[in-house]
Amino acid sequence: MIETLSNIKHKDSPNFFLIAGPCAIESEDMALRIAERVITITDKLEIPYIFKGSFKKANRSRIDSFTGIGDEKALKIIQKIGETFDVPTTTDIHEPFHAEMAAAYVDVLQIPAFLVRQTDLVVAAAQTGKHVTLKKGQFLSPEAMKFPVEKVTDSGNSNVAIIERGTMLGYGDLVVDYRGIPVMQNYAPVILDITHSLQQPNQASGVTGGKPELIETIAKAGIAVGADGLFIETHPDPKNAKSDGANMLQLDLLEGLLTKLVRVRQAIL
Amino acid sequence: MIETLSNIKHKDSPNFFLIAGPCAIESEDMALRIAERVITITDKLEIPYIFKGSFKKANRSRIDSFTGIGDEKALKIIQKIGETFDVPTTTDIHEPFHAEMAAAYVDVLQIPAFLVRQTDLVVAAAQTGKHVTLKKGQFLSPEAMKFPVEKVTDSGNSNVAIIERGTMLGYGDLVVDYRGIPVMQNYAPVILDITHSLQQPNQASGVTGGKPELIETIAKAGIAVGADGLFIETHPDPKNAKSDGANMLQLDLLEGLLTKLVRVRQAIL
Amino acid sequence: MIETLSNIKHKDSPNFFLIAGPCAIESEDMALRIAERVITITDKLEIPYIFKGSFKKANRSRIDSFTGIGDEKALKIIQKIGETFDVPTTTDIHEPFHAEMAAAYVDVLQIPAFLVRQTDLVVAAAQTGKHVTLKKGQFLSPEAMKFPVEKVTDSGNSNVAIIERGTMLGYGDLVVDYRGIPVMQNYAPVILDITHSLQQPNQASGVTGGKPELIETIAKAGIAVGADGLFIETHPDPKNAKSDGANMLQLDLLEGLLTKLVRVRQAIL
Amino acid sequence: MIETLSNIKHKDSPNFFLIAGPCAIESEDMALRIAERVITITDKLEIPYIFKGSFKKANRSRIDSFTGIGDEKALKIIQKIGETFDVPTTTDIHEPFHAEMAAAYVDVLQIPAFLVRQTDLVVAAAQTGKHVTLKKGQFLSPEAMKFPVEKVTDSGNSNVAIIERGTMLGYGDLVVDYRGIPVMQNYAPVILDITHSLQQPNQASGVTGGKPELIETIAKAGIAVGADGLFIETHPDPKNAKSDGANMLQLDLLEGLLTKLVRVRQAIL
Incomplete structure (x- = not known):
């Protein structure tokens, strides 16, 4: 996927690439701070990097959950990140x-997991000519991701990747099925989302829980099996983040994590 | 739910109510034929009836699947059914x-299972003032359906019901968890969808399979545990239907099935 | 199955049959009290009845769980129940x-769910000539129960039945897949275990939890789909029972439950 | 675990250890050939090695499946392997x-997954004083393995390890939940069984299927997350093996696989 992103750095690095940023865009200042820090780290480790931020949280469990600061306001902040640091961006x-x-x-449009079967949405994204990332539905098999990928390519857009984010294991848990990574690589590059893969959905409170202490575990397994990219939500203070606090990686831990993962990557080349 | 539908018949019947019709609206003639037949049966059995037809299939696995005959054209056919037979309708x-x-x-707007977490969609439906039915996501626990229901009621609309349509059991199968019916009845009336509950998703062909021979089994269990309503897709010739042929009930079998179910209903009153 | 049990009553009743008793044999007095009460009820409702009690709990989560009062002592109590009330018994x-x-x-030997794939155990049971009930493993599909049944019949014993007790739904929950009942009836009569089907295994405490308020729900669904028999653990005081207290039915509630179920049974004949 | 095995080689190597051999002992000649080859490889790579072979297959789906060449005969062959090559052995x-x-x-007694809740079996193994490996039941959570481990240690035996072999994902599939490896390492060393983790149980034929092309994928993930050991069934000609042919690794591929895994191991030290 990254070969055709004009503004990405370290394109020739043998590393996995990284999509990272906060869950939701909470403020310009916070977004800039996160981007700057991540870029410092990825430049040091020679990891191709795409900034990620949601302009709107559209599928929260509860109607009183935080949904965003305003669509255009948030999108402009993301654009500013791209321009300020000359990095590609995604939402x-x-x-x-x-x-x-x-x-x-x-630069990159991401289709959420719940919506990956919505043909109009996938085709609309494909038709912009932007790169498209498709999150694997928690209810889909790896093999079933062939069809959303084809909806993109049949729309004349070959810049498509798949993001793995876990599969339902009973009502309250998700599991990453690593067998799916090579299977889905038959259709498109595969990115492992190590934030949402650790969700514990369907909690009685209506607030999704998580197991952040396992971030390193599931990330190492993903790199070892050859994932092309990693997707990480990170925040300077996850406990006070306005969404997905349960699983975001504390920004201070990112460099240590990526350093370990780069070593695993080198072991499989 | 049906107490507040002005044009529904047999409102005082102790029976479950029925939402039935073809999967997609394929033609006016076909829709009228199905409606007429179902109404003859439900009048005989004193079952309150709502005609159902999709004006558009938006989440098919494959881009080359049938998606509809045109939105407005299909909606007008549904409206005509309502006027011709004086029955409430849903899509x-x-x-x-x-x-x-x-x-x-x-008269009734239905939110699909994959989309039941999309706040904007649920709220938009609620704000029309029409009745709203919410399909339980295959990835949601019964308890988690409390929150979509609240999104409707918090929008000032109390005419809401839940449609159970099965829960993921591994990649390729769905199971109806009947424990969920009394649980969800704490939030809203519960309708059992005996068509989609029998789906076998994620088939390698990209065409969802099914087990139609089990329709009677899962329907009887639903009525026995006290489901308020049933949702059935039916077609004179399911094998040649343009969508969901794998699980639709052959129209000729509907009367026999409902007759058995009315007996089970009476046994639990 | 019951046609060939010489000492069972109400053999010609159109009712389902019942296997019921305490989880473990705790004392002769308690066992006699339970049997007497159940027999009074099943005679009144004309339900064929088999007394059930475990002489030993062999697969408890924790080593400090109650495992029994002594094998022979418990077996003799079960035998005494059979002789005192002239009813068949099982363990x-x-x-x-x-x-x-x-x-x-x-009179009837039951193979536990975890052990239903152990060929030597199943064959040893079959070779006694006694009736054999095989609990469906929580990890087996309905179709896979064909093979344990064949291990019994290939041993020259045709008196075999299957007990459904739920299927793993993630780590901490079980679900009854009612589609499996007609599937398994192709191999042998099917009994629904409404006690263990409600277990919530793998709890952090090492003590299996449950949802006893749903007993009536899952029982009604089972009878409605045509289960041949029911399996219920019952106790005068479940909270103080030495095992499986979380799901046993309070003995005082048995008559009310069975009365409702007999009505559902009549509706499907 | 391996620190206390007196006859194991490469004890001070930073590598994972290996339990490997054929599924069932089919003949002395075949067992010797496999052992010799594996020892050559593990000596070269400095991997501590334990020879594994089943003396009896006790839980096959079908009564007509191969169960062994005779218990004592098979055990003597395993013993001969241990003496001939001076390696520890397990069954x-x-x-x-x-x-x-x-x-x-x-030297090491292994408790099968279906039987890991059978207290008498686990305690009997523990009381021999031999090392005990406990396969995680396909129906157990990682956290629930605490209790079988305690049954061993409460019997006075601290030489215990856990073997992960996948968790039910619907009826016909197993998934390795790598989050469970660090969780279970809180109780005992964890070995990843890369043969049975790839099973596809409950196939209609009564013969368990598999996905052997994914052996490398699931092995790399296991080593990357820090598994202490690996369990591999291997055979010179898996297609003609008398059991588990669907997933055994072809012996000729073992050195290549282990070489890659040693590199991943080094990357996480």
Whole structure:
């Protein structure tokens, strides 16, 4: 996927690439701080990097959950990150009309897991000509991801990747099935989302839980089996983040984690 | 739910109510034929009845699957069914702007299972003032359906029901967890969808399979545990239907099935 | 199955049959009290009845769990129940040498779910000539129960039945897949265990939890789909029982439950 | 675990250790050939090695499956392997009386996954004083393995390890939950069984299927997350093996696989 992203750095590095940033864009200042820190680390480790931030949280469990600071306001912050640091950016979209709207600000459009079967949304994203990442539905087999990928390529867009983020294991848990990574690499590059893969959905409170102490475990396994990229949500203070606090990686831990993962990557080359 | 539907018949019957019709609206003639037959049966058995048809199939596995005959054309056919037979009607919507559009033609708006966490869609449906049915996501626990219901009621609309349609059991199968029916009845009336509950998703062909010979089994269990309503897709010739042929009930079998189910219903009153 | 049990009553009743009793035999007095009460109820409702009690709990999570009052002592109590009330009896066995040992005291040998794939155990039970009930493993598909049944019949014993007791749904939950009942009836009569089907295994405490308020729900569904028999553990005071207290039915509630179930049974005949 | 095995080589190597051999002991000649080859490889790579072979297959799906060449005959072959090559050996046991019987021939007793909740079996194994490996039940959570471990240690035996072999994912599939490896390492060393983790149980034929092309994938993930040991069944000609042919690694591929895994191991030290 990254070969065709014009503004990505370290394209020739043998490393996995990284999509990282906060869950939601909470403020410009916070977004800039996170991006700057991640870029310092990825430059040092020679990891190709794409900044990620959601402009809107559209599928929260509860109606009183935080959904964002305003769509355009958030998209402009993401755009500013891209311009300020000369890095590609990505955000997730939830309705077909979002595709063109978001494409004006970012380089990569992400289709959420719950929505990956919505043909109009996937096709609208593909038709912008931007790169498209498709999150594997928690209810889909790895083999079933062939069809959303084809919806993108049949729309004339070959810049598509798949993001693995776990599969339902009973009502309250998700498991990453690593067998799916080589299977899905038959269709497109595969990125492992080590944040949402650790979710514990369907909690009685209506707030999704998590197991952040296992981030390193599931990340190492993903790199060892050859994942092309990693997706990490990170925040200077996850406990006080406005969404997904349960699983975001504390920003101070990112360099240590990536350093270990680069070593695992080198062992499989 | 049905108490507040003005045009429904047999409202005082102790029976479960029925939502039935073809999967997709394929033609006016076919829709009228199905509706007429179902109404003859439900009048005989004194079952309150709501006609169902999809104006658009938005989440098919493959881009080359049938998606519909045109949105407005299909919605007008559904409206005609309602007027011709004086029965309430329902259809499923996939984007927030569909809510108002479809509300001009039908009495009940249905939120698909994959989309039941999309706040904007649920709220848009609720704000039309129409009745809203929420399909339980295959990835949601019964307890988690409390929150989509609250998104409707918090929007000032108390006419809401839940449709059970099975839960993921591994990649390729769905199971109905009947324990969930009384649990979800704490939040809203519960309708059992005996068509999609028998799906076998994630088949290698990209065409969802099924086990139609088990329709009677899962329906009887649902009525026995006290489901308020049943949801059935039926077609004169399921094998040649343009979508969901794998699980639709052959129309000729409907009367026999409902007759058995009315007996089970009476046994639990 | 029950046609060939010489000492069972109400053999010609159209009702389902019942296997019921305490989880473990705790004392002769308690066992007699439970049997007497259940027999009064099943005589009134004309339900064929088999007394059940475990002489030994062999697969408890924790080494400090109660395992029994002594094998022979418990078996003699079960035998006494059979003689006192002239009813058939059953117990579960855990090692091949138990088969002959228990066969001296009871009429029906039950193979536990975890052990249903152990060929020597199943064959040893079959070779006693006693009736054999096979619990479906929580890890087995309904279709896979064909093979344990064949291990019994290939040993020259055609008196075999299957007990459904739920299937793993993630780590901490079990679900009854009612589609499996007609599937397994292709191999042998099917009994629904409404006690263990409600277990919540793998709890952090090492003590299996449960959801006893759902007993009626899962029982009604089972009878509605045509289960041949029911398996219920019952106790005058479940909270103080020495094992499986989380799901046993309070003895005082048995008559009310069975009365409702007999009505559902009549509705499907 | 291996620190206390007197006859194991490369004890001070930083490598993972290996339990490997054929599924069942088919003949002395075949067993010697496999052992010799594996020892050559593990000596070269400095991997501590334990020879594994089953003397009896006790839980096959079908009564007509191969179960062994005779218990004592097979145990003597395993013993001969140990003496000939001066390596520790292991076999799996199925009934309490097997514990003492097998302990006369081997160094490590393995408890099968289906039987890991059988207290008498686990305690009998522990009381021999031999090392005990406990396969995680496909129906158990990682946390639930605390209790079988305690049954060993409460019997006065601290030489215990856990073997991960996958968790049920629907009826027909198993998934390795790598989060469980660090969780279970809180109780005992953890060995990843890369043969049985790839099983596809509950196939209609009664013969368990598999996905052997994924052996490398699931092995790399296991080593990357820090598994203490690996369990591999290997055979010169898996397609013609008498059991588990679907997933055994072809012996000729073992050196290449282990060489890659040693590199991953070094990357996490």
